Amino acid sequence: xxxxxxxxxxxxxxxxxxxxxxxxxxxxxxxxxAPGGTCDLLTRLLAEHLSPIFxxxxxxxxxxxxxxxxxxxxxxxxxPDGHTVGLATMAMHTILPVMPGIRMxxxxxxxxxxxxxxxxxxxxxVANPNGPFRTIPELIAYxxxxxxxxxxxxxxxxxxxxxAAELFLRQAGIELLHVPYRGGAPAIVDIVAGRTDMMFGNxxxxxxxxxxxxxxxxxxxxxxxxxxxxxxxxxxxxxxEFSVRNWFGIAGPGKLPKPVLDRWVAALRQVAxxxxxxxxxxxxxxxxxxxDPDSFASTIAQDRQRxxxxxxxxxxxxx
Numbered sequence: 001x002x003x004x005x006x007x008x009x010x011x012x013x014x015x016x017x018x019x020x021x022x023x024x025x026x027x028x029x030x031x032x033x034a035p036g037g038t039c040d041l042l043t044r045l046l047a048e049h050l051s052p053i054f055x056x057x058x059x060x061x062x063x064x065x066x067x068x069x070x071x072x073x074x075x076x077x078x079x080p081d082g083h084t085v086g087l088a089t090m091a092m093h094t095i096l097p098v099m100p101g102i103r104m105x106x107x108x109x110x111x112x113x114x115x116x117x118x119x120x121x122x123x124x125x126v127a128n129p130n131g132p133f134r135t136i137p138e139l140i141a142y143x144x145x146x147x148x149x150x151x152x153x154x155x156x157x158x159x160x161x162x163x164a165a166e167l168f169l170r171q172a173g174i175e176l177l178h179v180p181y182r183g184g185a186p187a188i189v190d191i192v193a194g195r196t197d198m199m200f201g202n203x204x205x206x207x208x209x210x211x212x213x214x215x216x217x218x219x220x221x222x223x224x225x226x227x228x229x230x231x232x233x234x235x236x237x238x239x240x241e242f243s244v245r246n247w248f249g250i251a252g253p254g255k256l257p258k259p260v261l262d263r264w265v266a267a268l269r270q271v272a273x274x275x276x277x278x279x280x281x282x283x284x285x286x287x288x289x290x291x292d293p294d295s296f297a298s299t300i301a302q303d304r305q306r307x308x309x310x311x312x313x314x315x316x317x318x319x
Contacts, residue, residue: 030086032068076111080253082260088251094304101318113256114296120287122203123221123244136238143174151177153187153199164200166314203285
């Protein structure tokens with residue numbers, strides 16, 4: 001019995017030392033979405049800039065499926081030593097836990113540790129260039145004169161695009177027809193073709209078509225405009241309470257030791273201060289917003305309450 005107790009004490013004494021030794025091998029950042037999208041791009045940017053800081057290989061790994069839950073479940077089941085983390089999405093932490101019809105294979109609050117927020121993706125309303133409105137006041141006026149005639153696309157029921165549009169409809173007091181698609185790419189194709197009128201979404205996914213003239217950026221729904229489109233107005237100029245932030249952060253497994261947590265936060269802040277990283281983020285339509293675990297947890301709580309209210313009031317249910 002004494003030998004067992006002594007061995008247990010040695011094990012417990014060794015744990016903080018191992019935590020402070022992080023990282024001791026390659027680090028993985030798990031992305032829940034396919035290569036080529038915003039999530040994948042940000043994951044690879046972070047991996048590239050973290051490698052020289054951690055002095056080990058930091059690998060971006062895609063685990064797609066189930067709206068990012070396969071990737072998050074992988075992180076939740078990983079050892080809490082900091083060597084496996086995930087790119088945390090706003091949907092995973094604030095929308096899916098309160099969405100009717102969604103069953104999550106883990107408890108997002110118990111099984112994942114919020115480390116830090118890292119980026120805000122500029123939300124923007126885009127429309128077909130030949131549509132019947134060019135500004136937010138014109139859109140609201142046309143929709144009130146023609147209830148239900150205008151349509152908006154989303155990447156599916158309960159998606160961030162859907163919720164942003166429902167928030168807009170509530171504040172503007174108008175009706176629009178919701179057209180859910182299986183992903184953002186086919187939705188964009190139909191807006192360019194004129195089969196659907198508009199869409200709220202992430203600037204990086206629209207920039208190619210905006211530059212080529214297939215889409216027109218009507219107004220930013222984000223808290224701030226992107227430097228890439230300085231002439232585009234804010235929705236909040238017409239609807240002062242409208243603001244949509246679509247953030248990405250880093251989350252680790254549950255019960256992540258504080259020394260590991262602190263090491264991650266320090267490394268992410270070092271990345272955020274890098275002018276090269278800052279430039280690359282701006283070029284790709286993203287805003288750097290690295291914070292700390294407490295601030296990140298507060299953001300999650302606030303956004304979960306906000307989107308939960310939108311979901312209940314609009315009676316939204318997952319597909």
